[in-house]
Amino acid sequence: MSAERLRVEVEGRALELSNLDKVLYPAAGFTKGEVIDYYTRIAPVLLPHLRDRALTRIRFPNGVEGGSFFEKNAPAATPGWVRTETLPAPGSSKGRETIDYVVADDLPTLVWLANLAALELHTPQWRVGEHPDMMVVDLDPGAPAALKQCCQVALAMRDRLAEDGIDSYPKTSGKKGMQLCCPIAGTQSSDDVSAYAKRIAQELERAHPKVVVSKMAKNLRPGKVFIDWSQNNAAKTTVAPYSMRAQSVPSVSTPLTWDEVEAGAAGKRPASKPYTTAEVLQRVEKSGDLLAPLLDGGPELPTP
Numbered sequence: 001m002s003a004e005r006l007r008v009e010v011e012g013r014a015l016e017l018s019n020l021d022k023v024l025y026p027a028a029g030f031t032k033g034e035v036i037d038y039y040t041r042i043a044p045v046l047l048p049h050l051r052d053r054a055l056t057r058i059r060f061p062n063g064v065e066g067g068s069f070f071e072k073n074a075p076a077a078t079p080g081w082v083r084t085e086t087l088p089a090p091g092s093s094k095g096r097e098t099i100d101y102v103v104a105d106d107l108p109t110l111v112w113l114a115n116l117a118a119l120e121l122h123t124p125q126w127r128v129g130e131h132p133d134m135m136v137v138d139l140d141p142g143a144p145a146a147l148k149q150c151c152q153v154a155l156a157m158r159d160r161l162a163e164d165g166i167d168s169y170p171k172t173s174g175k176k177g178m179q180l181c182c183p184i185a186g187t188q189s190s191d192d193v194s195a196y197a198k199r200i201a202q203e204l205e206r207a208h209p210k211v212v213v214s215k216m217a218k219n220l221r222p223g224k225v226f227i228d229w230s231q232n233n234a235a236k237t238t239v240a241p242y243s244m245r246a247q248s249v250p251s252v253s254t255p256l257t258w259d260e261v262e263a264g265a266a267g268k269r270p271a272s273k274p275y276t277t278a279e280v281l282q283r284v285e286k287s288g289d290l291l292a293p294l295l296d297g298g299p300e301l302p303t304p
Contacts, residue, residue, distance in 0.1 A: 013081055013108035017115050024063040024117060027248040030277075035244065036114040038277040043107050045289040046242040050110075052127040054087055054101035056237045057118035064119070064246040071118070074100045082109050085128050103128065119244045122237035125190065132193050133186035134294060135166075135301065136238045137201070138228035139178045142213075142221030150178040151264035153212055153225040156204055158258070164302050169291050170261050174245030174253040174274060179231075179238060181291060183298030190234040196301040197229035241291050242280065252280045255290035 006017045020033030039046070057071045073096075074084045082102060089099040104110050104121070113121070125132040137157060139150040157180055158168050168180040184193065201214035204227060213224045220226075231238055239245065239253045251274035263269045275283070 008111075010108040010111050011106065013079075015108065015111060015115065017111075022063070024060060024119065025248070025250050026063060026065055028250055030250045032115070032117060034277075035117070035119065035250070036111060038244065038250070038281070039110050039114040040107065041281055042242050042277075042284065043110055045284055045292075046121075046240065047104065047106065047110065048289075048295055049241050049291065050104040050121065050123060052103065052105070053123040054085060054099075054128060055104050055113075056122040057102070057113060057116075058120035058122070058246065059116060059118050060246055061117045063117075064248070068246060072099050072101060074102050075116070078102065079112065082112065087128065119246055121240045121243040123240050124234070124237050125193070125232055126234070127186075131186050131188055132190050132232065133184060133297060135182040135184050135193050135197055136231045137168075137180045137182075137197055138173070138226075138231045138238065139180070140221070140226040140228055141177055142218075142224055142226060145211075145223050145225055147172070147176065147178065148264055148267055149211060149225050151261045153204070153208070153227065154178055154180055154261050155258075155265055156208060156212075157200070157227070160200055160204060165299050166301070167293065167298060169294060170256045170258065171241055171291065172254045172256065172275065173239060174243070174251045175247065178256075179253075181241075181294055183294045183296060185298060185300040187300055190232055192303065193301060194229060194232040196303075197232050199304070201227035201229045241289075242284075244277065245274075247274060249274060250277045251275060252277055254280055254283070257287075257290060 008015050022032045024032050058068050060068045084100045086098050086100050089096045125134045141150050154170055161168050166182050168182045171179055205212045205214040213220045213226050243253050245251045254275040
C-alpha cells in the first residue's frame with residue numbers, strides 16, 4: 001500500500017489525497033482511489049440531494065471489514081472553506097446541545113469526505129432551518145422476506161399515497177431493503193409528517209397483515225416487511241440517493257423505476273442483487289437522475 005499523498009485542485013480548492021491504493025472493499029479489491037473517482041463522477045446527480053442538508057457520515061478508515069464510526073460533528077481538521085452549520089442535536093448520544101454539521105454543497109467537499117473514507121452519506125428529511133420537504137418510508141424485510149416482498153409492499157404504498165395526491169419515488173437502500181421518497185410542501189413539522197406516515201403504515205398493515213408490519217418489535221418482523229414510518233423523526237437520517245454502502249461489494253443506494261419495482265414484485269429480476277458503483281454510473285448516463293422530482297417540492301400532507 002502506498003502512503004504517498006497527492007495534491008490536487010478541485011474547483012479552485014486545494015486538496016491533499018492520501019493512500020489512494022488502499023483497499024476499502026477487500027472482497028472486490030475496490031480502493032479508496034476508486035471511491036473518490038465514483039463520488040467525483042456521480043456528483044452532478046448526488047450533490048442536489050445533499051445540498052443544504054446536515055450530513056451524517058459513516059467512515060471506514062480501514063475498509064468495510066475494519067470497523068466504522070458515525071460522524072456528525074465536523075472533524076478538527078475541517079478546511080475553512082467547508083460549509084458547516086451549528087444546529088440543535090436532539091437525541092445526541094454524547095449529550096451535546098448543538099453539533100457543527102458538515103453540509104456538502106459542492107464537489108470539493110464531496111472529494112474531501114471521500115478521502116476521509118466517508119463511504120456512507122446520510123441526510124435528514126429537512127434542509128437547514130426548514131421543515132421537512134420530503135417524506136421517507138423505509139421498507140425493511142424480515143427474513144425470509146426479501147427485496148421481492150419489499151417491491152410488493154412498495155406498490156401497495158405507492159397506490160395508497162396516490163389516493164392522497166402524494167407522489168412516491170423508489171430506491172434501493174443498497175443493502176437488503178428499499179425506501180420510498182415523497183416530495184412534500186415543507187410547511188409541516190416532522191411530527192406531522194411522522195404521524196401521517198404512521199397512519200398509512202397502519203392502514204397497510206390492516207389491509208395486508210400477512211405481509212406488512214408497522215410496529216418496531218423485531219419479533220413481529222420475520223417473513224414480513226416492516227414499514228418504518230419513524231424515519232421522518234427530526235433526529236433520524238436516511239442514506240442519500242447514490243451514496244455508497246458498506247457491503248462486501250461497493251453497492252449503492254440506487255433510484256429505481258416503477259417498472260423495475262413491478263418486475264421485482266413479480267420475481268422477474270434478481271431480487272437480492274445490489275447495484276454497484278459501475279452499474280449506477282451507467283444507469284445515470286442512460287436515464288439521468290430518476291429522483292430529480294424530489295427537488296421540485298410537493299403538496300401538503302392531509303391531516304386527520
